[in-house]
Amino acid sequence: MTAEHTVLDPRTMRNVMGNFCTGVTVITALDGDAPLGFACQSFTSVSLDPPLVSFCPARTSTTWPRIREIGTLAINVLAESQRTLCAAFAVSGGNKFRGVDWVPGDNGAPALDGALARVEATVETEHDAGDHTIVVARVTGLTALPSNGPLLFYRGTYGHFDRL
Ligand SMILES: Cc1cc2nc3c(=O)[nH]c(=O)nc-3n(C[C@H](O)[C@H](O)[C@H](O)COP(=O)(O)O)c2cc1C
Numbered sequence: 436m437t438a439e440h441t442v443l444d445p446r447t448m449r450n451v452m453g454n455f456c457t458g459v460t461v462i463t464a465l466d467g468d469a470p471l472g473f474a475c476q477s478f479t480s481v482s483l484d485p486p487l488v489s490f491c492p493a494r495t496s497t498t499w500p501r502i503r504e505i506g507t508l509a510i511n512v513l514a515e516s517q518r519t520l521c522a523a524f525a526v527s528g529g530n531k532f533r534g535v536d537w538v539p540g541d542n543g544a545p546a547l548d549g550a551l552a553r554v555e556a557t558v559e560t561e562h563d564a565g566d567h568t569i570v571v572a573r574v575t576g577l578t579a580l581p582s583n584g585p586l587l588f589y590r591g592t593y594g595h596f597d598r599l
Contacts, residue, residue: 456589461511461524463545464502470545473498474525486574491567509544512552513586515595553578
């Protein structure tokens with residue numbers, strides 16, 4: 436496809452970008468006694484020294500402003516067995532934590548049972564980026580957990596990883 440034939444509408448952008456397979460995370464924080472969280476695939480490692488990660492919340496997210504206010508969060512990297520859990524964290528409103536096993540992690544943010552890994556962090560900076568924002572967070576804790584393979588997201592559906 437040449438540049439002049441590329442149609443830059445949101446649906447095409449979503450469809451083409453969907454070819455970039457990612458893992459999925461649930462980003463959590465604790466607001467008093469209330470656990471907060473939302474599903475997020477835009478997570479990436481940014482810098483080793485200092486240790487920084489980033490992710491991109493949508494401006495429409497109702498959970499992100501509450502997590503930003505707390506400033507202390509956990510990025511739970513989902514395992515392939517957590518597809519149903521992921522779907523529950525991808526909807527706005529309701530009690531997303533119903534039936535979910537979790538404990539407060541070292542920084543208080545919910546650590547979800549069964550996750551592949553957990554990155555604890557504090558919000559460092561946030562940058563405007565169209566209908567999303569780019570959050571840069573400083574890593575304060577790292578945990579890899581025994582589990583099965585990763586939950587993947589590709590072309591709008593979930594999958595799992597098979598070694599070649
Ligand atoms: C696989 C997957 C990946 C997602 N990645 C993101 C993301 O990177 N950023 C984002 O803001 N929303 C993402 N979402 C959508 C949010 O999870 C959803 O809009 C959010 O949970 C809405 O709830 P809230 O209003 O409580 O924030 C993703 C959803 C799914 C299913």
